[in-house]
Amino acid sequence: MTALIWRDVRRYYAGGGATLLVSFFLLVATLFPFAIGPDATLLARVGGGVIWAAALLAALLPVERLVAPDLDSGVIDQLIVRGRTPVTIALAKVVAHWLAFAPPLLFATLVAAALLDLSAAQLLLVLAGLALGTPGLAALAVATAALTAGVRGAGAVAGLVMLPLAVPLLIFGAGTLTGGGGGLELLAATSLVLLVGTPIAAGAAIRAALE
Amino acid sequence: MTLLAARGLAVARGGRWLAEGIELTLERGGAALVTGPNGAGKSSLLRVLAGLLAPAAGTVARGGRVAWMGEAAALDPERALAEALRFWAAQDDVPAAETRVAAALSAVALDDLADVPVRLLSTGQRRRAALARVVASGAELWLLDEPASGLDAAAVARLALLLEGHRGAGGAAVVTTHQPLALPDAIEVAL
Numbered sequence: 001m002t003a004l005i006w007r008d009v010r011r012y013y014a015g016g017g018a019t020l021l022v023s024f025f026l027l028v029a030t031l032f033p034f035a036i037g038p039d040a041t042l043l044a045r046v047g048g049g050v051i052w053a054a055a056l057l058a059a060l061l062p063v064e065r066l067v068a069p070d071l072d073s074g075v076i077d078q079l080i081v082r083g084r085t086p087v088t089i090a091l092a093k094v095v096a097h098w099l100a101f102a103p104p105l106l107f108a109t110l111v112a113a114a115l116l117d118l119s120a121a122q123l124l125l126v127l128a129g130l131a132l133g134t135p136g137l138a139a140l141a142v143a144t145a146a147l148t149a150g151v152r153g154a155g156a157v158a159g160l161v162m163l164p165l166a167v168p169l170l171i172f173g174a175g176t177l178t179g180g181g182g183g184l185e186l187l188a189a190t191s192l193v194l195l196v197g198t199p200i201a202a203g204a205a206i207r208a209a210l211e
Numbered sequence: 212m213t214l215l216a217a218r219g220l221a222v223a224r225g226g227r228w229l230a231e232g233i234e235l236t237l238e239r240g241g242a243a244l245v246t247g248p249n250g251a252g253k254s255s256l257l258r259v260l261a262g263l264l265a266p267a268a269g270t271v272a273r274g275g276r277v278a279w280m281g282e283a284a285a286l287d288p289e290r291a292l293a294e295a296l297r298f299w300a301a302q303d304d305v306p307a308a309e310t311r312v313a314a315a316l317s318a319v320a321l322d323d324l325a326d327v328p329v330r331l332l333s334t335g336q337r338r339r340a341a342l343a344r345v346v347a348s349g350a351e352l353w354l355l356d357e358p359a360s361g362l363d364a365a366a367v368a369r370l371a372l373l374l375e376g377h378r379g380a381g382g383a384a385v386v387t388t389h390q391p392l393a394l395p396d397a398i399e400v401a402l
Contacts (some may be wrong), residue, residue, distance in 0.1 A: 074283030081279040
């Protein structure tokens with residue numbers, strides 16, 4: 001299990017996944033100042049939400065590489081023959097995906113916060129929110145990857161599957177920024193529900209993809 | 212000891228029945244050769260025996276660890292061959308993984324290529340690498356899907372020797388093939 005997680009993380013970084021993620025995330029974050037104008041107060045107000053939307057899109061980026069290549073190359077066959085269940089495999093992939101994409105994302109958030117002129121208090125809230133929300137995002141990405149494995153043009157379909165399901169995370173994530181009571185707790189709860197539920201769905205999807 | 216017992220097995224793919232009423236029992240030292248034309252369901256039958264596919268009817272019982280050699284090599288292309296094999300040896304939880312992998316590589320005559328990335332290997336070399344994983348696994352039951360495809364004559368002879376050695380050591384094997392492969396006293400399953 002640890003070896004499997006480590007393998008996925010290593011492949012992600014070796015394949016340039018982190019650079020791609022950080023560049024994409026910053027690119028999306030800089031699109032907003034261009035689109036809504038360089039008004040500093042306005043940017044500071046919407047900045048946190050922009051970062052959340054960018055994080056959501058960035059989590060979607062590697063979806064095609066999470067499950068489908070391992071199904072094609074027979075890696076999943078080999079794991080199942082060795083007694084690993086599809087749910088265990090999915091869970092390992094969630095942990096690996098989180099380890100691979102959350103640290104660079106949090107790092108990129110620091111840069112984006114400077115670009116968007118966020119206050120220190122807002123930045124702290126965004127970082128805390130992302131730390132709690134990214135496990136849920138990783139789980140959702142793996143489930144989407146498993147569901148769309150074997151679909152031609154899976155990238156576009158993955159967006160259609162994942163983005164609506166990620167709306168609760170976005171709402172509660174961005175909700176923490178306005179300072180309503182219990183925002184972080186609600187976000188953590190949503191993340192937890194996704195973490196528990198999606199490996200089961202992903203496992204079933206992997207099992208179905210083997211047929 | 213029975214390593215594989217299939218009772219009244221039926222294989223279906225996409226709602227189409229490919230084979231039914233398959234009875235197969237393998238004791239230690241036993242072997243089965245699955246033959247048939249393309250599309251007869253050889254690979255599907257092997258996947259059912261490995262537990263990768265659910266049987267359409269009947270039961271499969273396996274009495275030991277399984278080593279699976281499918282169509283795909285399942286070796287990470289960017290890794291050195293020996294490293295990629297060691298990953299699987301670690302998954303198999305076998306003792307002395309390093310020496311086992313080295314021994315398996317020489318058994319398939321790939322020891323010169325141990326440090327070469329998998330992506331640079333030819334098709335035949337990749338098949339031999341997949342065979343090396345089977346050898347290194349130490350599993351009792353080998354399930355090999357077309358192990359001889361893409362191999363040259365010398366490699367096919369080595370494959371036959373490896374199968375003989377495995378059976379001699381108390382293992383069993385099921386092999387699908389559409390080309391001649393020396394497998395003495397094997398039960399023939401013709402689809």
